[in-house]
Amino acid sequence: MYIYKTGVVGAGAMGAEIAQVITFAGLPVILHDIEQRFVDKGMERIRSIYARRVEKGKMSADELEKKMALVTTTTRLEDLRAADIVIEAVPEKMDLKKQVFSKLDGILGPSAILASNTSALSISALGSATKRPGRVIGLHFFYPAHVMKLIEIIPGLATSDETVDDALAFTESLRKIPIRVNECAGFLINRLLMPYLNECAYCLEEGSEGARAIDEKIVKFGLPMGPFTLVDTLGLDICKDVGEVLHASYGARMRPAALWRKLFEKKRFGIKSGAGFYTYPGGKEDPELQALAQSAASEDKSGKSPFALDRVLYQMINEAAYCLEERVSTAREIDLGMVAGLGFPQEKEGILRYADSIGLDTVLEKLTSYHHELGERFWPAPRIRRMVEAGFLGRKTKQGFFTYS
Ligand SMILES: NC(=O)c1ccc[n+]([C@@H]2O[C@H](COP(=O)([O-])OP(=O)(O)OC[C@H]3O[C@@H](n4cnc5c(N)ncnc54)[C@H](O)[C@@H]3O)[C@@H](O)[C@H]2O)c1
Structure with missing residues (x-):
């Protein structure tokens, strides 16, 4: 489905940023909040993002006005009736989000997508508040969305493949970098x-x-x-x-x-x-x-262990290995997410390629030694142990999380 008409519910920090991203890509958006003053604040935020571009000479004052003209504001949810997609960005409370989803479900056309920008709540649970769980999906933008390129696309248990494809195409049309993440606590x-x-x-x-x-x-x-x-x-x-x-x-x-x-x-x-x-x-x-x-x-009852880069970074490697094992995402998307979402150094190409270049035998040895010293937080992911046992040690054996020629 081609997505053109968009709505954003909740004009706070994230909602306003998301509306700006949509207009920057040239699409119209209806921005909704419960009171006019909140919508006005959202509009101010959008204008200030564009104003900074004008100050830096990246955009003319005329272009700024044209972008602002793509935003319509409302305090009536019914005004979102014709939207192809609505992105919800209200506070992180399950009951509130379910209420919003259930109301929107009764207002929107049957093929419209209902997306949530939730950071941690279950997309499947939000879908269950509607009669269209197949069209419900997580679209997790990062703050500040006008700068951060990454968007996690999170299907719930009932989300259809078509909805995932539509969401991927939509986020690409926003000139963002989408990665598909299967639902789990914290997403990826x-x-x-x-x-x-x-x-x-x-x-x-x-x-x-x-x-x-x-x-x-x-x-x-x-x-x-x-x-x-x-x-x-x-x-x-x-x-x-x-x-x-x-x-x-x-x-x-x-x-x-x-x-x-x-x-x-x-x-x-x-x-x-x-x-x-x-x-x-x-x-x-x-x-x-x-x-x-x-x-x-x-x-x-912490001891006196020194700070070390490997101590904190290997936590990420270990968790990435758990994510891979649980098929939360692919190795390629995990690394893409690390670079585009967390600013992991580009020359290291992501956390898994970084682990491959250290050598997974070294990573396992260090995790095991930290486990003895510092306890359960360092229990090595079974995936890493299995890889080491099979001789998948990373770049030096040409096979690790990735293969190398
Ligand atoms: N702030 C971040 O860094 C960040 C990053 C990623 C995701 N998120 C997620 O985005 C969502 C919004 O977070 P935020 O930081 O923008 O919150 P915020 O408090 O800045 O904004 C929430 C807005 O929703 C409005 N609102 C409340 N009830 C509403 C309703 N029933 N209908 C319409 N609008 C309503 C509020 O008036 C407010 O303007 C949360 O789910 C949060 O977890 C936040």
Whole structure:
């Protein structure tokens, strides 16, 4: 199905960004929220994204107005009646999202797609709130959507292949990079990101290095931001929620460091609340963090293991291997997702190719040694063990997660 008429429900941070992405690709969009002031705020956000392009000389003021003219706003859901696709971006609450889905189901034409931008909720459960579960799908944009290229396409249990194809074609028409991700807690990117962020928090508790020193080492490795700057930017409250969802689904290997809760209790949510791992404005180091980290360490009974790049990065490799084993995604898409979604250094070509270049025997040895030292978080993925036993060691044997000529 050719998708032309679009709607976005929820004009907050993500909804407005998504509407901007749609208009940037030249498609019209109807932006809905419950009150006019929220819609107006969304419109301001869209205009400010375009205004920055004008300031940088990437677009004329005329073009800006033409793009803005592609957005219609409303507070009446019925106005979305003619849409080919509606993307829901209301707050992350299952009951609220189900209500929105059920209402839209009664309003939209029978072939229209109902998509959710949820970060963690079940697409299958959202589909069950409608009479068209085959046309319900997850379209997970990343913040800020006008910059981030990646979109996770997540079919639920009942989503039809045709809907997946339509969603892929639609996201490509938005000039984004879609990857197909089978439904699981955290989908792909958050599932790979959180164990790494969590391990960095444990390192901080163990106190061998401060937040700034760890951030700097990660940036030197080639990621666009250090872990603590990233959490402060994304929102520590949101990261903590995702971490808890993952822990509930995957158990011991995702047990969150106590430091998350300590910071949350102090309302240190990151940049938006004036403090997180750093204090804002300015992103300054803060002695209170050290005290919180020490108190978290005594709760976690953390030892005194030093921060090491392999300690935090191998968490991602291990989780990627679990994802591969569970067929959450393909090796190619996992690596694409890492580069396009997390800014993993392009020259390393993604986390699995990075593991292949280290050698999977070395990865397994290190995971095993961390497992003895630090416990369940490092239980090596069975896939890695099997590959090593079969001599699939990566580039050096020309076969690993990928084959090499
Ligand atoms: N912020 C992020 O970094 C991020 C990234 C990826 C995905 N997401 C997901 O996107 C969704 C939206 O997140 P956000 O950060 O934009 O939230 P937000 O709070 O900024 O915006 C939510 C908007 O929805 C509106 N809303 C509430 N109830 C509504 C209803 N019944 N009908 C229509 N609009 C309604 C609110 O008025 C608000 O404007 C969530 O599911 C979140 O998990 C967020």
